[in-house]
Amino acid sequence: xSTAVPGSVRQLPLPGRxxxxxxxxxxxxxxxxxxxxxxxxxxxxxxxPPGARLAEDTIGSGLGVSRxxxxxxxxxxxxxxxxxxxxxxxxxxxxxxxDDVADLYRVRKLVECAAVRGIDSxxxxxxxxxxAVVEGERAKKQLDWQGLGTANLHFHQALTAxxxxxxxxxxxxxxxxxxxxxxxxxxxxxRFYEPYLATNREILGRIEVGDGSGAEQxxxxxxDKAQEQLVDAYAQRTTDG
Amino acid sequence: xSTAVPGSVRQLPLPGRxxxxxxxxxxxxxxxxxxxxxxxxxxxxxxxPPGARLAEDTIGSGLGVSRxxxxxxxxxxxxxxxxxxxxxxxxxxxxxxxDDVADLYRVRKLVECAAVRGIDSxxxxxxxxxxAVVEGERAKKQLDWQGLGTANLHFHQALTAxxxxxxxxxxxxxxxxxxxxxxxxxxxxxRFYEPYLATNREILGRIEVGDGSGAEQxxxxxxDKAQEQLVDAYAQRTTDG
DNA sequence: GACTAGAGGATTGTTGAACGATACGACAAG
DNA sequence: CTTGTCGTATCGTTCAACAATCCTCTAGTC
Numbered sequence: 001x002s003t004a005v006p007g008s009v010r011q012l013p014l015p016g017r018x019x020x021x022x023x024x025x026x027x028x029x030x031x032x033x034x035x036x037x038x039x040x041x042x043x044x045x046x047x048x049p050p051g052a053r054l055a056e057d058t059i060g061s062g063l064g065v066s067r068x069x070x071x072x073x074x075x076x077x078x079x080x081x082x083x084x085x086x087x088x089x090x091x092x093x094x095x096x097x098x099d100d101v102a103d104l105y106r107v108r109k110l111v112e113c114a115a116v117r118g119i120d121s122x123x124x125x126x127x128x129x130x131x132a133v134v135e136g137e138r139a140k141k142q143l144d145w146q147g148l149g150t151a152n153l154h155f156h157q158a159l160t161a162x163x164x165x166x167x168x169x170x171x172x173x174x175x176x177x178x179x180x181x182x183x184x185x186x187x188x189x190x191r192f193y194e195p196y197l198a199t200n201r202e203i204l205g206r207i208e209v210g211d212g213s214g215a216e217q218x219x220x221x222x223x224d225k226a227q228e229q230l231v232d233a234y235a236q237r238t239t240d241g
Numbered sequence: 242x243s244t245a246v247p248g249s250v251r252q253l254p255l256p257g258r259x260x261x262x263x264x265x266x267x268x269x270x271x272x273x274x275x276x277x278x279x280x281x282x283x284x285x286x287x288x289x290p291p292g293a294r295l296a297e298d299t300i301g302s303g304l305g306v307s308r309x310x311x312x313x314x315x316x317x318x319x320x321x322x323x324x325x326x327x328x329x330x331x332x333x334x335x336x337x338x339x340d341d342v343a344d345l346y347r348v349r350k351l352v353e354c355a356a357v358r359g360i361d362s363x364x365x366x367x368x369x370x371x372x373a374v375v376e377g378e379r380a381k382k383q384l385d386w387q388g389l390g391t392a393n394l395h396f397h398q399a400l401t402a403x404x405x406x407x408x409x410x411x412x413x414x415x416x417x418x419x420x421x422x423x424x425x426x427x428x429x430x431x432r433f434y435e436p437y438l439a440t441n442r443e444i445l446g447r448i449e450v451g452d453g454s455g456a457e458q459x460x461x462x463x464x465d466k467a468q469e470q471l472v473d474a475y476a477q478r479t480t481d482g
Numbered sequence: 483g484a485c486t487a488g489a490g491g492a493t494t495g496t497t498g499a500a501c502g503a504t505a506c507g508a509c510a511a512g
Numbered sequence: 513c514t515t516g517t518c519g520t521a522t523c524g525t526t527c528a529a530c531a532a533t534c535c536t537c538t539a540g541t542c
Contacts, residue, residue: 030328032524032525055493056494057492057494065526066525066527067527068525068526069525071313071494071495072316075313075316076316076320079317079320087271087494087495088493088532088533090494103406103408106404106409107406107408110356110409111351114351114354163351164347165344165348166344167345167347167416171412271496272495273495273496296521296522296523298522306496307496307497307498309497329522329524330504330505330506331522331523
């Protein structure tokens with residue numbers, strides 16, 4: 001194994017604190033985390049649909065990791081609520097109930113509205129909201145409906161980021177990750193996402209002029225409508241069988 | 242190790258659906274979860290103070306479980322933010338920074354205030370809030386300051402439960418569990434908790450008459466004050482060092 | 483024929499051991 | 513005092529094994 005290369009590393013005479021931001025960069029990840037990354041992607045892609053069982057043996061040999069490591073990865077995803085773990089039966093891709101969808105939107109409404117309510121002047125971080133709106137409009141122009149969907153997620157993530165709380169950010173990441181499990185049921189992402197583009201820009205406008213409660217009202221209306229659409233589609237799909 | 246659930250377990254003679262609530266009771270737990278329970282308790286007790294290292298070998302042989310199982314338990318607690326995991330170095334009891342404390346109170350303010358704001362009539366679940374107030378008053382009478390502290394936690398948990406969202410409930414559980422890591426620095430729990438008893442009753446009163454925004458204001462003031470006290474104590478302790 | 487009981491196979495739960503990789507402390511050399 | 517080297521303790525990961533549990537399929541009973 002090669003040790004440190006003496007000549008290539010330049011010494012910066014800056015005091016400690018300046019380097020702390022770089023620590024995240026050299027933080028390596030364990031095998032379990034990388035496995036979890038892979039599985040997370042596959043689930044989001046729909047390769048493992050909700051309800052699918054992930055057998056330790058199959059996945060483990062498929063990915064070339066031991067059962068123990070794989071179990072650690074499973075645990076990570078279970079805590080993200082992407083998988084459910086049934087004792088002695090194995091892990092399954094989470095299947096959201098209608099109650100779950102309702103609760104997810106309950107949380108979104110609580111968090112997102114609270115994040116914008118107090119605004120009375122253009123807050124720091126508003127640029128990221130604007131970026132997400134532009135991202136969505138660009139995706140629409142390119143008829144990239146999947147891209148439109150992710151742009152919408154970015155928009156709402158940027159909204160909650162206005163609260164300025166790492167923990168709220170993480171909560172929102174998890175909420176949206178859960179919701180992605182259910183977005184698959186939307187047969188026509190265009191019809192689902194496209195109407196919200198205008199709303200998003202409108203909300204952005206309110207925020208930019210410091211009208212927090214105006215933004216909140218629009219947001220609440222949006223969330224109610226989206227939830228309704230989703231619940232409808234969900235109910236229909238389950239009755240269709 | 243008995244995790245007594247004070248909530249009354251009432252038997253409903255209804256078919257099928259009524260039994261679903263009981264599933265949690267007979268859900269067996271894996272060894273890893275039970276180990277996590279034990280460690281969680283020990284951490285809350287202060288046996289493992291913040292910063293302490295939990296060596297796999299020591300703890301594992303101490304508890305009589307294998308390293309693999311113990312690692313699963315560690316992961317559970319790491320995801321609850323009670324432990325931090327440093328690659329190739331091990332797991333440590335989390336040490337909260339002042340920024341962490343600030344963020345925890347930011348989240349509390351966001352969530353708790355949102356949970357009571359919308360109230361315009363006595364909401365379902367208000368009894369549990371009342372129970373927590375009574376619990377605190379009883380603890381005070383018995384000069385049980387530790388009990389007063391947990392009663393206070395119950396009060397705020399009951400408040401957030403008014404939102405009626407399982408995910409918000411869980412968020413709050415995690416937030417308060419993290420805060421417990423820092424409550425240890427309060428040298429005098431009596432002086433810290435006692436003044437809040439009156440405030441709690443006052444907040445309960447507002448809720449009982451359906452005055453949500455009144456409750457919200459009191460709550461916000463309480464949280465600001467508590468945070469300030471905690472940050473002061475924390476800063477002092479770290480400078481004393 | 484429908485239902486219950488039980489045997490057998492498959493999968494998970496948990497353990498123990500092993501080996502490489504990494505971090506930390508000690509010690510010697512400059 | 514700093515730097516390089518080394519040894520030890522610990523972690524990361526894998527493997528193999530066995531016990532516990534679940535699922536399915538068969539066989540028997542009514």
